[in-house]
Amino acid sequence: MHAHSDGRPTERKLMARKSSRSTSFDVAALAGVSQSVVSRAFTPGSRIADETRTRVLEAALKLNYVPNSIASSLTTKRTNIVALIIGNLDNPFYVHVLHTFSRRLQEQGRQVLIFTVEPNSESDEAIMHLLKYQVDGVVLTAAQLSTRMISLCHDRGIPIVLFNRYIPGSDASGVRCDNVAGGALIAEAFLAAGAQNFALITGDLKGTTSGDRVRGFVERLLDGGVKRSNIVEVHGHSSYEGAFNATIKLIRDKNRVRPDALFGVNDIMAMGAIDALRHRLGLRVPDDIMVGGFDDIPEGRRLPYQLTTVRQPIEQMVNETLSILHLDDPTEPIARGIDRPIKGRLIWRHTIPVPPAYRGEADVTKSED
């Protein structure tokens, strides 16, 4: 930096401004080495004598020096920041997802820049922001995104992967639960338990997730000989409240027979449905009507619910996502058009009577997660 004189020119910056952060130059001066040595001292595999490194580190400690990542990003072109766009924190499932990503990424020494977008609004604006911050990668979950933005990211060399969502035919990559198969799992459970009239509470209509679960569910029922007219669909808006209200309307509809099985396309909706059934409609679950969910959120395991559901293997899905991102070697070309469906598993609890064939599988108490 500027003028400094003779032997130990440490004073200058130290006296400078009250809260000024010290730089590698200050440390270099104090340690009596060149600035690049300081840089090396903080770079794991670099050529530097152990003895020098400790001396530098000591000096750094004395000056409360912390390397400026912003500055280093400028040259390395890596920020070690991953953006997470998340569209629905009201569903504990996504909180869990957030937590899992955050933990993993922190373990790797990466930072998470979070963007919450309101349900049903696009994330395009968020993308513009994170583009400015040169993030190393983007994970998008429970939110919409235009394909234009996806290619904008890709063009700039920023990989983006959709979590629990995919855009057929686009070149966005995604990791998701095998929702079709999962929906079928619930259908099978209902069938095995002897249900005959079915209701579905659907979620977000824009994504593929809800649609796939519905499809897998319905197809399996039809395969099982159920008539299409014995399957009703109502819209639960992916939320507890939406499902709660939809359930009340559904059951009070005098024009149709009451379903004896209800599939909440995600757990939080299944919970809303259960509460409506029990506390508003005076019905017993599963005696009067059985209920199935999807996700396996911890809340669904609690005693008031004990929800039979399909477990999404979050850890595994997060790992897949991260591996597609290729965070640690940016030279790797961006993975395009990958659609990685991962099988979920049926967890038997108490909202669907366990048929004899399945006894012993039931997870009656708490989680083992």
Added chain:
Amino acid sequence: MHAHSDGRPTERKLMARKSSRSTSFDVAALAGVSQSVVSRAFTPGSRIADETRTRVLEAALKLNYVPNSIASSLTTKRTNIVALIIGNLDNPFYVHVLHTFSRRLQEQGRQVLIFTVEPNSESDEAIMHLLKYQVDGVVLTAAQLSTRMISLCHDRGIPIVLFNRYIPGSDASGVRCDNVAGGALIAEAFLAAGAQNFALITGDLKGTTSGDRVRGFVERLLDGGVKRSNIVEVHGHSSYEGAFNATIKLIRDKNRVRPDALFGVNDIMAMGAIDALRHRLGLRVPDDIMVGGFDDIPEGRRLPYQLTTVRQPIEQMVNETLSILHLDDPTEPIARGIDRPIKGRLIWRHTIPVPPAYRGEADVTKSED
């Protein structure tokens, strides 16, 4: 975006690497202006002819140019990034807090860097990381932090405020609910409802939050003539499960009379207690034992719980926090030692019988939040 010919000497950078991001120089070249004009075009209040600005903006659009915030931070010394350290995403209250901060900050065009720390671990490491990223401010909630780290931040000119926590005698600033007064509110409700034997499920012992609520609660009871021996305390570890287990142990303890009022020091614990009481211990709430909570999380408003609780005014607390941070003028000296307690409000629902004096206040149905 490759080749294009003619006059404008745009080619240089454009042809460079495949996914290279274009810089202000590229835009300048295409628009036929100097690089500093491009910078001005993207700086709101700067001196630049309208006509020039539009021309630059058009060029930028054509090149998919997005200003590099990392680079600008280097000179401006502002990143527009705020770090949020959050210690407990298992409690929906803090998810709500996170969401509120995130929304507010995004409205202001700021980014949120999130750090999740495991319960009972210190956030010191997180601080070291965010120091590297030169964040403009730090909010810490539901987590521990050494005073050493606080002064480290302060020394570097990074303001930090504790949300719902304070460290007496330190110069960290904090915003919190008036927990002592809130605890007293629940005590009063119990007293008014005629309770005589009290139990407390306490939370995190390290923070002040749980302790303050306990203190306010106990003091108010003693004031009301309750004997100290009629108040039991058990540890619920701030979690649903912790409270669930603690409640079972407490009630099954044959050596003491069964309490007729139980204060879960936060809602999630009150919910755990309620589930244990009803589904494990066969007790009715509030008939056999009344329950009070704290926070007013949406989950507590649901029909299986309808929890009487103290509402924390999150929006207001977030606003206070942000204002203490002085994000928009960094010249402002860092606020030290501020402790801003904000009054909570008792929300009557169904887990404490509503005494005649309070009728009409009851919030029987859903939220108005």
Added chain:
DNA sequence: TTGAAAGCGCTAACAT
């Protein structure tokens, strides 16, 4: 109003 030039704090060749 615009342009030229000097950094911001760091990394990465390239010399030594």
Added chain:
DNA sequence: ATGTTAGCGCTTTCAA
């Protein structure tokens, strides 16, 4: 192993 030097992409004087 260490020092020197040239940037990274931007903002910000200072001149024109």
